[in-house]
Amino acid sequence: GQQVMQIPQYQHVQEGEDFTTYCNSSTTLSNIQWYKQRPGGHPVFLIQLVKSGEVKKQKRLTFQFGEAKKNSSLHITATQTTDVGTYFCAGNPGGGADGLTFGKGTHLIIQP
Amino acid sequence: DSGVTQTPKHLITATGQRVTLRCSPRSGDLSVYWYQQSLDQGLQFLIQYYNGEERAKGNILERFSAQQFPDLHSELNLSSLELGDSALYFCASSVEEGGLLHSPLHFGNGTRLTVT
Numbered sequence: 680g681q682q683v684m685q686i687p688q689y690q691h692v693q694e695g696e697d698f699t700t701y702c703n704s705s706t707t708l709s710n711i712q713w714y715k716q717r718p719g720g721h722p723v724f725l726i727q728l729v730k731s732g733e734v735k736k737q738k739r740l741t742f743q744f745g746e747a748k749k750n751s752s753l754h755i756t757a758t759q760t761t762d763v764g765t766y767f768c769a770g771n772p773g774g775g776a777d778g779l780t781f782g783k784g785t786h787l788i789i790q791p
Numbered sequence: 792d793s794g795v796t797q798t799p800k801h802l803i804t805a806t807g808q809r810v811t812l813r814c815s816p817r818s819g820d821l822s823v824y825w826y827q828q829s830l831d832q833g834l835q836f837l838i839q840y841y842n843g844e845e846r847a848k849g850n851i852l853e854r855f856s857a858q859q860f861p862d863l864h865s866e867l868n869l870s871s872l873e874l875g876d877s878a879l880y881f882c883a884s885s886v887e888e889g890g891l892l893h894s895p896l897h898f899g900n901g902t903r904l905t906v907t
Contacts, residue, residue: 712895721793721881722834724895767834771893778824778847779893783833 683708683770685782693790698755700785702768709771711744711751716784717764725753755787763789794818797882797899805907809870812902816863816884822846823865824896825857828879840865841888872906879903 714722728744765784794817825837836849840859883896
């Protein structure tokens with residue numbers, strides 16, 4: 680089936696540095712969702728983007744949806760140890776019949 | 792607490808056996824999704840049910856089956872288990888049917904299956 684590609688797979692940063700993860704689809708997405716999974720936990724919904732070019736902010740987190748609705752990014756400013764975890768994007772690149780497809784996630788590792 | 796309940800939390804079984812994983816969705820949610828998470832494989836979509844009916848199907852093996860009951864709880868049945876089936880199995884629920892526009896998913900804590 681269609682896939683949602685996410686890069687990088689791992690990202691090591693020093694505490695206080697910025698972090699960005701990217702999500703790409705070969706087909707247009709109706710919407711894109713972002714989730715965070717803490718080590719040993721379950722994915723938790725962060726945000727949903729629907730409109731072309733949409734930008735949303737949650738404190739130090741900035742989410743963008745591309746103009747063509749085929750890519751998205753999550754940027755964290757001045758990372759903190761509480762940001763540690765895996766960040767997943769999710770969409771429906773195959774249309775309605777394929778469920779919600781998750782990218783493989785970006786593991787954020789923060790060095791104090 | 793997401794409101795989604797999964798049982799059991801851990802399951803250890805032998806190859807060739809059959810197990811059933813159970814999920815109770817969040818109150819008011821009609822859709823139930825099942826995902827498999829293996830090391831470095833992300834979240835693999837298995838199947839989705841909406842109000843008792845199969846709504847979408849992913850890379851679910853023929854040895855696996857699922858259903859959603861009238862009270863909206865769901866069960867995932869895994870049979871003829873192989874070592875490679877060892878993984879964390881998540882259930883998630885949402886309010887809407889899905890399709891082109893999915894509403895946010897609320898995940899349970901998962902069932903960790905170990906096949907020996």
